[in-house]
Amino acid sequence: MSLDVDSKTLIHAGKLIDGKSDQVQSRISIVIDGNIISDIKKGFISSNDFEDYIDLRDHTVLPGLMDMHVHFGQEYQSKAQAPIKVEREMQAILATQHAYVTFKSGFTTVRQVGDSGLVAISLRDAINSGKLAGPRIFAAGKTIATTGGHADPTNGKAVDDYDYPVPEQGVVNGPYEVYAAVRQRYKDGADGIKITVTGGVLSVAKSGQNPQFTQEEVDAVVSAAKDYGMWVAVHAHGAEGMKRAIKAGVDSIEHGTFMDLEAMDLMIENGTYYVPTISAGEFVAEKSKIDNFFPEIVRPKAASVGPQISDTFRKAYEKGVKIAFGTDAGVQKHGTNWKEFVYMVENGMPAMKAIQSATMETAKLLRIEDKLGSIESGKLADLIAVKGNPIEDISVLENVDVVIKDGLLYEGHHHHHH
CATH class of the missing domain: 3.20.20.140 (Metal-dependent hydrolases)
Structure with a gap:
């Protein structure tokens, strides 16, 4: 299952580990434009303006x-x-x-x-x-x-x-x-x-x-x-x-x-x-x-x-x-x-x-840290999501529910807005 490459996708992440910060962030909105992470905002922004919405409010989102x-x-x-x-x-x-x-x-x-x-x-x-x-x-x-x-x-x-x-x-x-x-x-x-x-x-x-x-x-x-x-x-x-x-x-x-x-x-x-x-x-x-x-x-x-x-x-x-x-x-x-x-x-x-x-x-x-390795705007959209908090229990990484690579969703559920 892949998303339309030309569309903007909104992800609501219950928790975010971005690959750089030592802190787990909560309630974060991630915007993907094509295959690029274009914006990261605190709080859950409205999904009305987006063709695609992925609800990960009960997940921790991490870089691929x-x-x-x-x-x-x-x-x-x-x-x-x-x-x-x-x-x-x-x-x-x-x-x-x-x-x-x-x-x-x-x-x-x-x-x-x-x-x-x-x-x-x-x-x-x-x-x-x-x-x-x-x-x-x-x-x-x-x-x-x-x-x-x-x-x-x-x-x-x-x-x-x-x-x-x-x-x-x-x-x-x-x-x-x-x-x-x-x-x-x-x-x-x-x-x-x-x-x-x-x-x-x-x-x-x-x-x-x-x-x-x-x-x-x-x-x-x-x-x-x-x-x-x-x-x-x-x-x-x-x-x-x-x-x-x-x-x-x-x-x-x-x-x-x-x-x-x-x-x-x-x-x-x-x-x-x-x-x-x-x-x-x-x-x-x-x-x-x-x-x-x-x-x-x-x-x-x-x-x-x-x-x-x-x-x-x-x-x-x-x-x-x-x-x-x-x-x-x-x-x-x-x-x-x-x-x-x-x-x-x-x-x-x-x-x-x-x-x-x-x-x-x-x-x-x-030598690809300019493109990958963290969830930051301007980087390629490689993200995964797991239930639970890997900082409290690292073994939750065994069960990955969602895989997004290069802006394409390979696992998990998403909703189309019409």
């Missing part, structure tokens, strides 16, 4: 939420349940469903950090052209790794079963190959770059935390990305790889599991964002207790990384590291992104700060 770490097209399954082979076409088909579920749960913008191909880039374009309902996607395309690194697609395969992957396929060694890989992502149409500077939990390899990019290699990533106006997101568990990435000037550290105080200081100094993905940590820790869920080489990594993530989050928040919301959905199920808010609040972040980390802070990380 943003998740900086999703993987549409995949969801981790146990060894027993996992299909023997997964075709790229199947990933693409599932990705459209993952995007829709995420969108309906209130996330109007996401960053897909890592893909096996052009799935998210293609999905982004299909959504942007209005062919499908879904969030705005900012995509990194194929993740870049070094040989044997967390995003080397040939890990765990017999030597005779694969051709050595080239930089264009996202495996690089040395700064020259880095340039080839970044330029290929640009050619593919990616919005940014994702690199794996340390091992990973779910890769079929021993270490989850050893450094896997040299300083020279990660410097080259940032310098190449800057040439093409792309952001750089960095998968990192171990502190050494993380510090190299922060010194190089990357935009965000994902997971940051074994971050030490020196890494935190460097992040504060460089303005680097931390994307915690606590929910993925909780998920893998839980599943590591189950026999045969993970391959045995993965199991100890999952058991140790999980509990550590929330501990690191608590310390980083207290220290003043900039935090942007991200879940790693695609490890756990898509559409459960809201659980991250609960974990953030349980680990010491005030509810309002957690919401801001998924609105204004994420917009800054994506």
Whole structure:
């Protein structure tokens, strides 16, 4: 159900969290003109002059939420349940469903950090052209790794079963190959770059935390990305790889599991964002207790990384590291992104700060804060509504009743005035 794009719409919001103010406002009128928020007024103004009216007097209205770490097209399954082979076409088909579920749960913008191909880039374009309902996607395309690194697609395969992957396929060694890989992502149409500077939990390899990019290699990533106006997101568990990435000037550290105080200081100094993905940590820790869920080489990594993530989050928040919301959905199920808010609040972040980390802070990380991230006049009309007050109970974000993106209403009820 969409509204007529040329009409003016009035929303009466019982409560408003605008993404910037630390205060919840009450009884607010929001005017949307086409796809732009044109006015915000105190009190409930008369709906007579408006073609469309959306009554959210018993709801809290918030900016559309943003998740900086999703993987549409995949969801981790146990060894027993996992299909023997997964075709790229199947990933693409599932990705459209993952995007829709995420969108309906209130996330109007996401960053897909890592893909096996052009799935998210293609999905982004299909959504942007209005062919499908879904969030705005900012995509990194194929993740870049070094040989044997967390995003080397040939890990765990017999030597005779694969051709050595080239930089264009996202495996690089040395700064020259880095340039080839970044330029290929640009050619593919990616919005940014994702690199794996340390091992990973779910890769079929021993270490989850050893450094896997040299300083020279990660410097080259940032310098190449800057040439093409792309952001750089960095998968990192171990502190050494993380510090190299922060010194190089990357935009965000994902997971940051074994971050030490020196890494935190460097992040504060460089303005680097931390994307915690606590929910993925909780998920893998839980599943590591189950026999045969993970391959045995993965199991100890999952058991140790999980509990550590929330501990690191608590310390980083207290220290003043900039935090942007991200879940790693695609490890756990898509559409459960809201659980991250609960974990953030349980680990010491005030509810309002957690919401801001998924609105204004994420917009800054994506460099779109002039258009999105808050409910202010002149910004794009991305809004959601929930019953109840998320500041009193953050878990109400599980049930999103209304999603408006780019001025179009996708959920909920509205009235036409004639």
